[in-house]
Amino acid sequence: MKKLSARRRHPLAALVVLLFALAVTGGLYAAFSPSEAKADDSSAQSLAIEEGKKLYAVGCATCHGTGGQGTSDGPSLVGVGSAAVDFQVGTGRMPAQQPGAQVPKKKKIYSDAEIEQLAAYIASLGAGPVTPTKSQYSPDGADVAKGGELFRTNCAQCHNFGGKGGALTNGKYAPALDGVSPKHLYEAMQTGPQNMPSFPDTVMPEKNKQDIIAYLDTVNSDKSKSPGGLELGGLGPVSEGLFGWIFGMGAMIVLTIWVAARTAKAKKS
Amino acid sequence: MSSHEISEAEEKLPEARGAESAVRPVDDPFADPGLPPHEHRKQDIDERAAKRSERTVALLFTVSMVATIAFIAAYVAIPVDRYIYVFPIGHISALNFALGVTLGIALFTIGAGAVHWARTLMSDEEIADERHPIEASPEVKSKVLEEFHTGAKESGFGRRKLARNTLFGALALVPLSGIVLLRDLGPLPGTKLRHTKWARGKRLMNYNTMQPLRPEDISVGSLTFAMPEGMSEDQHDFQTEIAKAALMLVRLQPENIKDKRELDWSHEGIVAFSKICTHVGCPINLYEQQTHHVLCPCHQSTFDLSDGGRVIFGPAGHALPQLRIRANDQGYLEAMGDFPEPVGPAYWERG
Numbered sequence: 001m002k003k004l005s006a007r008r009r010h011p012l013a014a015l016v017v018l019l020f021a022l023a024v025t026g027g028l029y030a031a032f033s034p035s036e037a038k039a040d041d042s043s044a045q046s047l048a049i050e051e052g053k054k055l056y057a058v059g060c061a062t063c064h065g066t067g068g069q070g071t072s073d074g075p076s077l078v079g080v081g082s083a084a085v086d087f088q089v090g091t092g093r094m095p096a097q098q099p100g101a102q103v104p105k106k107k108k109i110y111s112d113a114e115i116e117q118l119a120a121y122i123a124s125l126g127a128g129p130v131t132p133t134k135s136q137y138s139p140d141g142a143d144v145a146k147g148g149e150l151f152r153t154n155c156a157q158c159h160n161f162g163g164k165g166g167a168l169t170n171g172k173y174a175p176a177l178d179g180v181s182p183k184h185l186y187e188a189m190q191t192g193p194q195n196m197p198s199f200p201d202t203v204m205p206e207k208n209k210q211d212i213i214a215y216l217d218t219v220n221s222d223k224s225k226s227p228g229g230l231e232l233g234g235l236g237p238v239s240e241g242l243f244g245w246i247f248g249m250g251a252m253i254v255l256t257i258w259v260a261a262r263t264a265k266a267k268k269s
Numbered sequence: 270m271s272s273h274e275i276s277e278a279e280e281k282l283p284e285a286r287g288a289e290s291a292v293r294p295v296d297d298p299f300a301d302p303g304l305p306p307h308e309h310r311k312q313d314i315d316e317r318a319a320k321r322s323e324r325t326v327a328l329l330f331t332v333s334m335v336a337t338i339a340f341i342a343a344y345v346a347i348p349v350d351r352y353i354y355v356f357p358i359g360h361i362s363a364l365n366f367a368l369g370v371t372l373g374i375a376l377f378t379i380g381a382g383a384v385h386w387a388r389t390l391m392s393d394e395e396i397a398d399e400r401h402p403i404e405a406s407p408e409v410k411s412k413v414l415e416e417f418h419t420g421a422k423e424s425g426f427g428r429r430k431l432a433r434n435t436l437f438g439a440l441a442l443v444p445l446s447g448i449v450l451l452r453d454l455g456p457l458p459g460t461k462l463r464h465t466k467w468a469r470g471k472r473l474m475n476y477n478t479m480q481p482l483r484p485e486d487i488s489v490g491s492l493t494f495a496m497p498e499g500m501s502e503d504q505h506d507f508q509t510e511i512a513k514a515a516l517m518l519v520r521l522q523p524e525n526i527k528d529k530r531e532l533d534w535s536h537e538g539i540v541a542f543s544k545i546c547t548h549v550g551c552p553i554n555l556y557e558q559q560t561h562h563v564l565c566p567c568h569q570s571t572f573d574l575s576d577g578g579r580v581i582f583g584p585a586g587h588a589l590p591q592l593r594i595r596a597n598d599q600g601y602l603e604a605m606g607d608f609p610e611p612v613g614p615a616y617w618e619r620g
Contacts, residue, residue, distance in 0.1 A: 153476055153494060157554045157566060168555060169564050169571055169582070195557035197492030197519070202485070204477050225352050229361035264388045266311040 045120065052121025055114055059095050068125045073099065080191065081128020082119035087187035089115045091180075093194075101171030102194060129190045129200075136206055137186035139214035147215030150208050154199060162234030163220040168195065177220055182213045304395050312389045322389040329382030336375035343367035463611045465497075465514040467592060472498040473516065473541070473602040481601045482518070487539050490558040493518040494544065497604070513612055515544035516592060517554050518602075521561060521575055528577030534593040536602065541592040542578050545613040546570055548585040563589075586615045 007013065057066065063074030070076030077084075088094040092108040110118065119131060152161065158174035160166050165176035172195055177185070189209050192198025199209070218224055219234075232240055312319040343364065351363040358366075404410075426433055472481040476494035479501075487493055495516045500507060523538040531540060542563075546553040551567035561575040570583030578589030590612050593605040 150477060154492075157552065166566070168557060169560075169562060169569075172557065174555075192490050192558055195559050197556050197558040198488065198490050199493075200486075200488050200491055203475055203482070203487065203491060203493045208477050223360065225360045225362075226358075227362040227365055229355065229358035229366065259384060259388075264310050264312075264393070265308045266314060267308055 048117045048120040049124045051114075052117035052119070055110070055118050056121050059110075060118075063096070068122060077122050077125060079126035079128045080122060082123040082131045083129035083187045084191040084193065085119040085122045086115060086131045087184055087191060087193055089118060090187075091184055102173060105175060129187075132183060132186045132190070134183075137182045137210070137213060139182055139210055139217050142207070142210040142214035144211070144214045144218050146208075147211030147213070148219075150204075151212050151215050154204065155212065158196075160233065160235065162231070163216050164233035164235070177216055179222070180216075182217070185209075185213050185216065304397060307394060310389065310393065319390060322385065326382045326386045326390070329378045329385065333375045333378040333382070336371045336378065340368060340371035340375060343371055462513075462613075465607055465612060466500060466510050467497050467514055467516075467604045467607045469604065469606045470597075471604045472597070473518070473594065473604065474498055474500075483600055484537055484539055484596050484602060487518055487520045489520045489522060489538070491520065492554065492556045492558070494554070495541070512550075513545065515552065516541050517544045517556070517563075519556060519558075519561070519574060525561070525575050527575055528579075531575075531577045531591060534591055534605075536594050536596055539594065539602070540574060541594050541604075542572075542574060543590045543592070543608060543612040546585060547580075547587050547589060547612075548583070548614060550613040553589075 056064075056068070060074075060077075063071060064077050065071045065074075068077035070078075085094075089110050090108060090112075092106040093103045095109060096103045097106065108115075122128075123130070151159075151163075155163075158166055158168065159177055160174075163177035165174050167173050174196070180188075186209055188196060189199045189204065189212070190201070232243055312322050347364040347367055349362070349364055352360050353363045353366065354360055355366060405413075421427065473495040474480065474497070475482050475486075476496055481498065482493065482495060495518055496511060497514050497516075500510060500514070504510075518539060518541050520537075520539045521535075523532060523535070526532045526535065526538065526540070534540070544552050544554055546565040546567065548565065548568055548570050551565050553563055553565040553570070553572070555564040555566060556562075556574075557564070561573060562581070563572050563574060565571070565583065565585070568584050570585035571581050572585070572589050573579050573581050574589075578591055580586075580588060590608040590610050592608055594602055595605055597603045
């Protein structure tokens with residue numbers, strides 16, 4: 001200390017002090033600035049949650065309760081995760097139009113930004129499946145054949161072999177999967193909307209879900225090929241035969257009656 | 270009805286009808302009215318119309334010929350893997366579409382041409398053909414009967430009773446040889462319908478990944494399919510065995526399980542049920558996670574998985590068999606034995 005004190009009047013002392021002060025200030029700034037950025041981030045998140053809470057209070061709280069705890073009219077949303085919100089609101093199922101056996105898909109009411117805010121709020125209520133990213137649900141490079149196998153094991157019982165849907169009990173039904181986006185397919189498998197069971201990653205890994213999406217993309221999209229055309233939902237030869245009998249033969253009978261009813265006589269009576 | 274309306278209706282009747290009805294009731298109400306007078310077609314009167322009809326028929330047949338040639342050309346020219354877009358049908362195989370359309374036209378125009386020919390050009394004169402009895406004359410009948418009786422007497426069928434009765438015996442026994450051959454349809458089933466590949470200590474393998482399942486993998490509301498450890502699809506009897514051993518796993522909140530045995534046989538609310546319907550053995554896994562019901566797609570039998578797999582609707586005769594499971598000391602789910610009863614449809618010696 002004595003050494004330092006002795007040199008305090010050195011001509012370069014002022015310069016050293018200045019450099020030292022600059023270094024400390026800069027260091028302090030460097031130490032504090034990232035944490036400030038982090039604070040900004042979390043405030044954006046909490047803003048989204050705040051906005052989502054407002055939207056929730058207006059649009060959802062009537063059935064799902066003011067804190068998402070659920071009422072007799074709607075299930076609890078604690079722990080359903082942002083993926084469930086993105087599916088239900090993104091496909092227009094929620095907000096529901098009326099109570100009933102099943103809430104159908106309809107035109108979506110909230111904008112994508114609003115859905116994100118709602119999802120942020122619901123996700124803040126309890127941990128649950130997170131909205132998947134494109135790399136998770138994109139069917140590019142997935143195994144279509146394996147997807148078909150998985151679809152027949154896990155999904156075909158309700159949604160049918162070609163994803164055309166089918167009836168369940170008491171007015172419930174498995175919807176047709178035509179034109180459902182890969183993201184919503186992924187979210188449905190992950191969260192199990194309404195009466196559909198969920199297929200979480202622990203029993204059906206991400207890769208399997210991509211395979212299933214790739215299979216549906218191949219057999220059940222606008223661009224999927226059908227060798228015979230007009231496949232009547234791919235329900236099999238019994239339904240096709242029944243259709244042939246009723247409508248094909250029916251049309252032939254109508255044609256026969258029409259031919260016989262028109263007289264060939266010169267004098268029409 | 271006013272007299273004015275009556276007269277108006279009578280005006281529309283054909284002239285002949287009024288005269289007939291005046292006579293008929295008097296002599297015979299069921300008199301044969303005979304055929305109405307023959308009316309000619311345009312083609313019968315006008316040769317040019319007939320020519321036009323002939324040309325129409327010929328055109329239809331020619332179109333058929335052209336369509337048949339187009340069919341052959343399409344078969345030769347269009348590659349099997351080309352797909353085209355046709356508006357209401359979608360993306361369809363070009364070959365199938367071309368073959369269907371050309372063959373359809375070829376067949377339809379033959380039919381249409383034939384119908385048009387028959388209706389406009391072939392004779393349409395009505396002909397009455399009197400019915401006549403179909404029985405033979407009495408002389409023929411008596412001669413045939415007489416010959417039959419003579420033949421029966423000469424054969425000694427009624428007198429030689431030993432020969433007759435042994436013939437009956439031989440004829441009755443011959444079909445038995447056919448029945449015995451049915452034994453070749455396969456070995457008797459034995460007790461194999463009562464057992465599956467499940468046994469004590471066999472781990473539950475995830476059907477999707479073929480990895481052993483842990484309790485924490487299975488969440489409430491999910492549906493998982495499992496097979497016994499040690500089975501793989503390349504085994505020659507895989508299909509036979511999985512048809513009995515297929516298993517579905519769901520997790521319920523333990524307080525939602527109404528049946529005490531089901532609760533005892535579950536592991537932390539995870540219950541394992543046979544996937545084979547007890548009615549006629551369809552795979553049954555249309556699981557509704559909110560009601561805990563599974564529905565069979567074949568005949569709508571519905572089972573309540575929160576109440577011991579009880580049948581709540583449909584033709585199934587008894588509850589779905591449950592597999593008793595637990596977690597072993599490495600934390601994997603394993604079976605504690607086989608199903609307690611035969612899985613699948615009822616059969617006569619079940620139990």
